[in-house]
Amino acid sequence: MSDRVARVEAFSITIPRDVPYLGALREGEEPNARGYFVRRGNRTVYPTVDRTVLVRIETTSGAVGWGETYGIVAPRATMALVTDLLADFVVGRDPLDAAVVHDDLYDLMRVRGYTGGYYLDALAAIDIALWDLAGKLTGLPLVKLIGGQRRDTIPAYISGLPKPDRAERADLAAQWQDRGFSAFKFASPVADDGVAAELAGLRERLGPGARIACDMHWTHTAEQAIALIRAMEPHGLWFAEAPVNPEDIDGLAHVARSVSTTIAAGEEWRTVYDAVPRVARRACGILQPEMGHKGVTEFMRIAGYAQAHHLEVIPHATIGIGIFLAASLHAAAAAAAVTAHEFQHSIFEPNRRFLVGDMACESGAYTLPTGHGLGVEPSEEAIRILESRA
Template sequence: MAERVASVTAHTITLPRETPYLGALRPGEEVNARGYIVRKGNRTVYPTVDRSVVLRIETTGGAVGWGETYGIVAPGTVLALVEDLLGPFVVGRDPLDAAVIHDDLYDLMRVRGYTGGFYLDALAAIDIALWDLAGKLAGLPLVKLLGGQRRERIPAYVSGLPERTRAARADLAAHWQEKGFSSFKFAAPVADDGLATEMATLRERLGADARIACDMHWAHTAEEAIRLIRAMEPHDLWFAEAPVHTEDLAGLARVAAQVSTTIAAGEEWRTVFDLVPRVERRACGIIQPEMGHTGVTEFMRIGGYAEAHHLKVIPHATIGIGLFLAASLHASAALAAVDCHEFQHSIFEPNRRLLTGDMDCADGFYTLPTAPGLGVEPSSEALDLLRS
């Protein structure tokens, strides 16, 4: 008899940080009683710790698959969705039916409007764990189940320069350039001297050959974004990410039509259905799926749709302990349209001890883990944190 899912459990891992994500607090930013801050530059909430939801699926034969999704804010919401709703519908299913199970779980709440947010984050963790199990049961790395491996290494760009001053941020970028990285992205909410000035400083420090992008964090109207992007363009802007509010499809299309820089979007999307209307409006040229939001099934659907419409795919960073980063690298290696992959060095480097396996990012490239499934597993320290 084929193996069946016997149990689905989820836990939160919390890790302290010396400096909050995106760098030190700016004037007017304060930590509240729950450990959250709101960045003034984009009005978005962040924790002062690293936090992730890790999911474990075990089969009747004792095989274990690992998944992961965002636990940045209100992680108990994801835990409740897994434990009370989604998990029981996965128990008893064939772990090799990952995409089928994904669609069945998606349909459970479709008519209630849950086509995004926490519900699909929880679903993403289950989907990743099932694909991990499928690879382990087949004795193959995940990429081999996704159509085959197109590349051994994936170009990586350094994302985020969490230093206090513009000069220090340029120094940090130059540090990574010396390590072999040639592509970079800075965050607009902490570019205190203005985007054009930040861009000019980085260009002067990194030279003409470096690729430099700007993450605009959904903070602008279309008219504001057009003005800001045009001011950066004389310094050879690589791409402008998330220039307008995520719900402003018309504004995104307007920006794309009015600037010469390629527009990137998609970090916050959960399914291919988020991509379709943007493609119809020709609103972006770079697609940025985030494995922690999409899971493997929707990530591949988004990537395939992007390929069919001749768009580039540059996946988002996959912030976590590294489980869904591994899934993202496998999927990226299987997609022809992938041009590069975000590298969140301020999270990857200090937290890599939480995984076993040979996943790495060095000399400007990611290398995929090679063991079956995701190729990585929680380390003994991570397992202790899951049990605590």
């Protein structure tokens, strides 16, 4: 293979929103001068806009691969890690060695304890771009390079119901049900009447056949989470996501042992090493790898680890403009343990204009984008609004 990486660039895109992610601001949730606010329900910072970080890698022959990672807050921190530190260690490498490059970059900062956070987000974007290039250079879709295609469509669940009250959220879920979706997830920080009432209202509106999960957003002690999950269980709870603080592994295991509902976790994990202690404690039955935090290489390692331990994989998906979502769908089509995939409709629907490709989510399922590599590219509109590199 004579083609080598010639250039690595990082950009961000900011996309205005009419309503912030998870819905309208509640009392006391006022944006600061930079447009950040804190959701009182989970004490987490969010922007009032959508924002993402893109990585563009070009080879000596002029082939281009695209990657994407989180840019929700402080995107220039991630961009600087790409351009000031990692890029020069990628230039000159063979794009077909994506997993090897990933491990080499991981090792660069291992001794300093950088096993998570923005450093691994930057690695994820580079990893996705290299895998995209590998597909383009070989003339194959990504799914064929990472194990083969097990499924043509991937069952999707509706994630988030960004309406101001419980009745309107149930109405929104029913509208998606009419469009062929049968699985849903609501967010506890905006369930103003409590999670049990929220689930009861959705169950009444959607009927007994709908699967309904609750994202608990890491905000509870183990005992609090157990009480809330038990209160929801009479209404038919599909799974409970992120019930305790992410660092509380023993608490997560205690919750899993104490309820009959399956516990889901893994959005915030960066590598398979995060999965190992939690799986060892049987702390979750569903693993939720987020491509934007992990990249293709670590996503597939986590999925394989889940399969070896007879656990489900239901990938998380924040989306951005859709580059890392496309990578997630390829990985989901290849991984044996995948049973469903998150559909962030409030981001996917308005932001799809920034992407070229036939990726779609209709009638309850995703269809894989076709073409070489990821099968998607930033649109001309996206290219025009790329913000200056760090």
